Amino acid sequence: MASSTFSTAERALQDRRTRQKEVKRNAWAYVFVSPFYLLYAIFGFFPLVYGLWLSLHTWDGISPMVFVGFNNYIKLITVDELWWQAIYNTIWLFVVATIPQLSLALSLAFIINSGYVRFKDFFRAAYFMPFVASAVAVGILFTSLFGSQYGMINFVFTATGLAKYFGTEAGECYKWAFMSNNMGCVIDWLQSALWLKPSIALIIIWQWTGYSMIIFLAGLQSINLELYEAARVDGASTWDIFVKITMPLMQGVILFQVVTSIIGAMQNFDIPVMLAGGTQSSAPGGTDHAGLTAMMQLYWSAFKYNTGSKSGFGYASAMSFILFLIIVVFSFTYNRANGQNPTEN
């Protein structure tokens, strides 16, 4: 057995030698891949670690940093109600906007991919179009559409006569609508707590469905057509094909979409800011902070309220790590729930 221990040590040494030789032999390859790692270290890894360090401090950006341990986290978790309201809003938007958006995108992709549709390229481009628009342009467009007194949507409600169902026959508007000067009962999309979140959700769905659809479409096109043909021969209906062949084979694409969507939804920022970012006479998030997302609260804490120990860069960093944890938990849970892959049985 002595020879065996010797040979283990020998082998380890040899391994190390081969590894060193390998490194030397591939030196140039390492040089060529180094830009990514250097850039990642500077712009990815360092900010991450520094953010974690920052979250243990109070810092307004200029004065010296003060170490406070886990106080930022404790404050956030125990006393900051607004932060939890922002988290609630963010998750609400994820459920009401992102889930329908993904379902819609998958259905659309399936329809466009099937043989029933002509002008596929046109539809693909048309659905993708909103994704290309910048958030500011989208914001301007939708603030005019959602305008309460002169908005296009309310105008359509009035013009089509639908608006008369917004109030009683006596002319009293229902609680969820209000009386406009020139249009009767209409909906205050952006300034009432009730409608602000649905308005934001609508825009998210409008903007992101096309993008998700394109990704799904790419996934669908990689499925072997023979599977469909075989299923048809066996007498499967379209629904059966969708559920029993398409869905299982799309698992990977769906997983990618769900995880990136969770990350995106948790960092929802630009659209809510454009619609309810707070002006000189309103608070960020609109009435009752209904449109205040976690990222908004984070940004406001870091850059606008950066004084005192319940705001500033340290406090905002702590927020970002809580957000990070939430993203991890959601993604992990989805991954777990998705663990039983039907194709593997």
Added chain:
Amino acid sequence: MAMNDKSLSRRRFLRLAAAGLGAAGAAGVLAACGGAASGDKPAAEAPAEGNKVVVDLTFWWWDGNGQIWADAYNKLNRGAKVTFVNTPFADSHDKLLTSFASGSGAPDIASLEIGRVGGFTAKGGLADLKAAPFDGGKYEKDMVKYKWTQGSTADGRLVAMPWDIGPAGVWYRTDIMEKLGLPTEPEAIEELISHTKGKKWEDFFAFAQTVKEKSGGKVKLVSDAGTDVYGGALRQGGEGYFDGMKVLIEEKATRPAQLAADFRKQELDANIGWWGADWAAGVKNDAFAAMVIACWMQGGLTKDQPQTIGKWRVVPAPEASYNWGGSFCAIPEQGKNIEMAWDFVQWACCSAEGQNAMFKPTGVFPAYKPAWADPLYDEPQDFFGGQRAFRTWANIADNVASISRSPYDLQADDIVNAEMAKVLKEGKDPVQAMKDAESAALKAIEGATP
């Protein structure tokens, strides 16, 4: 041959570009390592014009009209060339803050809005304009007093030079008044609603009622009780919700909130929120006849609602004169040419010439009092249909309550505005709302005292 030339020049171009990139990268790394080191570069590198050395300065402001100052100043050839950068409002302040945190990236001349200035005077990063090489102390007597205090730190350094103030009043449209059979002359309207004739908010309410009745409810006096009534009434008690660390929300905001709630309840406003697409459409559709706002509105209206030029008149507000908004010029310490930046600031903010060059086309009203002596202030203004409105502003500016600013203003503003939204949109009791706002502020802002 031609082909050959092109490819040669292209190759040369690429080589130059690569060299340039490398150099820029190296400079970037150096700057990141020691921000101060790169600051002492000799000015000799700057291009010379005639026998004068010209340095480049950048000036940030959140209004496209900043170009007016850059152009006028550059024409004078004082030794610096100012490049104006139109930075969005949020960026003007947030980016400045990040540039302080990172040690580079600040402009040579920064603009600070009154709502944000408290957050900057409480910290470092801006040069003390009273200490060498600056001599800003000499302008103290010429500036509107409270403005000077706002730009100073607790220990007496001046880090933000007063630029403009916002004397506010009631603006109204003569065309709408005429259509409703109401008086159009400023003297007549002043009799009805202005504090100079002893009128109170109650009289303003009565006038709003008249407008509503005369138009059959189609036209309201103002667009939004939250801005036109609350915004005015609150500022008459002096802008700002803090006195040191003492929260004054309940004390200062309760009555203004009650007024606004009443106004909304009686449906005297058009219920159109300010600053958005709806508001702009409201102006175009004659939904409201007046607005209670500051002089700086002139610039925006000239640009966005040119059809209303000549139809506006302005009279003092009910109850008292007040100030709304205004800004400061500041010089970040990290700038490379702080002397020339100071030259620009003195010309722009502390001279009648610079101040009035901006004021005349935009209504951005000088905090520098000697500027008001200019004959310009007694000229009839086309924008105001020939009214001598600039004198009206100057008279208002002379009589406003002092304003205290604190680093917590922005947060307090947002807290109060959130409650105001509940009052106006959901009918919450204004007294309770301001009680809640006060306790929310005490909770959210560490060290705040009741």
